[in-house]
Amino acid sequence: MTTGRVENLVTTGRVENLVTTGRVENLVTTGRVENLMTTGRVENLVTTGRVENLVTTGRVENLVTTGRVENLVTTGRVENLMTNCRVENLMTTGRVENLVTTGRVENLMTTGRVENLVTTGRVENLVTTGRVENLVTTGRVENLVTTGRVENLVTTGRVENLMTTGRVENLVTTGRVENLVTTGRVENLMTTGRVENLVTTGRVE
Known part of the structure; x- marks a missing residue:
């Protein structure tokens, strides 16, 4: 436990159980990281093990792992989270930028915008009050709920239960679209699959 910063832990x-009120920089390990709690930012966390219970009020930048990420909770933004395992229970009041994974993304909840989420796994339970931009996946998208607009959602999997009070722009999929509910307009919905239960009080273009 420390009130100072942690730098270059290899x-x-x-x-x-790394607990600090200072920032954590350049934490490199081949083992798992458990119970990292800080009020400072976390920068350059690189591991081949899983990351569990990372709690911070600062931003998280450059988290790179080949293991899964579970229970990442922050009031700051999350930038450049890259993993080839699943991401579970990512909760933040800041924006999420550049989340890249080959695993599934489950239970991503934020009041900030989500930008550049790229995955070959499915996306489940993405809940945000901010806009969703550039969500690209070869897996299915289930339960995407937002009060912001949805832009540039591209997937080869099906889209189920997309609910928003903002507009939907540039939704491109080769899978079916089911239960798209919005009070905003729908623009440029392109699919080679069927469209079921598209409900909107806005225009469809």
């Missing part, structure tokens, strides 16, 4: 073992 280990092949696991990191457990």
Whole structure:
């Protein structure tokens, strides 16, 4: 436990119960990271193990791992989170930018915007009051709920239960679209699959 910053922590073992009010920079490990709690920002966390219970009021930048990411909670923005495992329970009041993964994304909840979410896995339970921009996936998209606009959603999987009070622009998919509900306009919806239950009080273009 420390009130100062943690810099250049390099280990092949696991990191457990790291608690600090300072920033964490350049944490590199081949083991898992568990229970990292800080009120400062987290920068350059690189690991081949899983990341569990990362809690911070600062921003998270450049989190790179080949393991899964579970229970990342922050009031700051999340930038450049890259993993080839699943991402579960990412909760933030800041924006999420450049989340890249080959695993599924489950339970991403934010009051900020979501930009550049790229995955080959499915996206489940994405809830935000901000806009969603540039969501690209080869997996299905389920339960995307937002009060902001949805722009540039591209997928080869099906889209189920997309609910928004903002407009939907540039939704492109080769899978079916089911239960798209919006009070905003729908523009440029392109699909080679069927469209079921498209409900809107806005125009469809």
